[in-house]
Amino acid sequence: MKLTEKKEKKFFSVKDTLFSLEEISDILSSCKKCGKCQSVCPVFENTGFEHHTARGKISLLQGLEKELLFDKSKIEENLKVCLLCGKCGEACPRNIDTKTLFIKSRLILNDFKQKSFIKKNIIRFFIAFPKIKNFIFGNQKIQNKNFSGKKVLFFSGCLFDQFYRDKTLKAFDIFNKLGYNTSLVSGECCGIPFLSSGDMKKYRFSRERLYGKIIDEKPDFVVSGCPTCIDTIKKVWSEFSYDDLILSEKIKVMDFHEFLYSDLKDLNFSAEKTENMKIKWHTPCHIKSLGIENEARFLVDKFSGCSIEKGKEDSCCGFGGTFSMEHPLMSMSVLDKRMKSLDMKKDELLVTGCPACMMQLGRSSSVKKENILHTIDLVFKNIDKISGNQEEKI
Template sequence: MDEKYLDNLKKCSRCGGCQAHCPLFSATGREPYVARGKVELLDHVRSGNLQWNDKLAEIFSTCLLCGSCAENCPNGVQADRLVMMCRKELVADRGLPIIKKNIFQHLLKYNGRLNAMGILLYLYQKTGVQKLVRTSKVLELMPMDLARIETLLPPVAGRSFRKTVPFLNPVDHPRLRVAYFTGCVTNLISPHVGLSVLRVLQANQVEVVIPEQYCCGVPAFASGDFATGSFLGQANVREFSRYPVDYIVTDCASCLSTWLAYPEWLESQGADQLVPKIMDINRFLVEVLDIKLNPQELGIKVTYHDPCHLKRTTGGKSAPRELLKRLSPAYEFVEMGLADRCCGSAGSFNLSHYRLSQKVVAPKVKSIEESGAGLVASACPSCLMQLNHALRNNESPVQAKHVVELVANVM
């Protein structure tokens, strides 16, 4: 492991302050799941007192990588980065689980296969197969809470977003030209979010280019498969380097944070040149375009959930809230008590640790309902899927929507 990461072991004083900020510790009370516990275990691994084994692999896989421990650590311990590097070592030492190996290396690398998977899921939902599977309860016989995990899947689009829109979306006398990184969820599951992005940008005289692109790599990086993550990152850098643009925008907090880490994780000079252009769509609309809105009177209360991967980036907390405030009086913005608490989605964490992820999101659902809002907005497609799932399970009428959807609604 790189010395710059191992320095974190020396910084940790084992004070336990991370316990107060760790969503997993709040949900379980288990010391190995908190940063201090993981640092202690890693210290023993580095000293030779422990060897990587199944139990340690399970412990280090049980982390949201939300960064709350690092953000609040008085000694500046980057425990989330340590966990990622441990997962990288685990993959090098023990390999990937067979399911992740096939998904990362035989699916994420190939857009054609991803699109085909999207079509299959669409047909699964639309042809009655999903209803039959659920009625038969066959998934309840499967391991890994598969029956519950299957309910996480929202309605899937019949065709990918990037297949339905042109590569170039021109406007007369453009103010700016941007490239749009759609991310996998918007592309395959939530094309309405992508259409909202296009509508808002074009209405503000911004020309949009949508290059060929791949998964940002965050599922692979977060699982320790840096080889696949680097392959995907380098492919994205190569494709986006082809087009002269003023900015690269994305509607996905996880994609943004991964792009921002490309210079650290990729051996690519192009990443250093592109990353200064990458920007969250909310920040772009507020700080670059300073968009003006003329919403009509509706008065729907809306609250906001901070995605972990966005709130620590420049403008990541302020820009979405500023947009929501500009939507008044169509939407009345109200803060909720646990706005910046992780929702438990964490990319694919809610797939691999379904029950634990639902324990993590439960206080969030309660906070949303206590806010009195009829909608909860966010800026991460993965968070939105998790929130809508948890709200449905709680029989709540509240819906989760992307901020840019609400902006498009009032234009």
């Protein structure tokens, strides 16, 4: 009996996928199903479904690879029930890079045309086409005041561009007052929203645009207040390169916290103590991924002027990029758990180092939006007290 045209198309689609799965076959087979990933997964804690853990996702991919499973769309759906927070990879005794594995798997299984009209066009028009975005939100125009010293290129990123423009202005002012020759790249995207959605074409488009802007500026440092962007440029770009667009080692790519820590770690300064004020600190997942938790806490402790707490458990906020769009209820459930661990009191400030976390934390009724700050806000408040001593170092 001959396959119908529809079934034949689906059959060959699965066959093509099987061929592509060969490149991750060794990684899949290295998983020993110990279940360590289950104990740290914020999504599994919310749903209790095994197929939402890293072990479960790997088992589904192995089933597809061995031709035991054929419903590619269902497997793709389960792969996207993931925050890409990286906690499972950190817990894995086999050191499987689960975040990279699941991004590659999404690319293999992706059918971008099946995304909702709203989601697809939000991603495309507000990220891939910066001229349209700048027409709606306006363009950043900042004047550099220093033309000597080492050059810092501040990459604002999508969320700073659209929702937290004051942070870009403050960061620019901080670098200027520290004596750096500062320039700005705005209206561009690092590409991670597309890559995590499985759209390699738009990822490469965004990446090539940003790469070109960086090379044209010839900076000593590329700095961003978004650790997700820095994690993407430092790690993801090289993993998903498929070309020669790799930044020279002469250009140091650093998160805002890491950069200022290297500059201010020996500074004998502490912000003026503020009585009866408490600050809670939320550690972004990509701050952990970059391995700069201590650097981030150094800045918060140094510039806060009050006691700092991070809650009983420093867990994920539940944003996860497009995860919060595709699974809003699950995203809010993860957020609720995080807010309970923070135990926010009235008028307490909540500080984090990531614009995506700021946006997600602001969805909670447990904290006022105006009380959610980026580390940039704390540093900016005190930068005039230390800038004079630093200019001589540069």
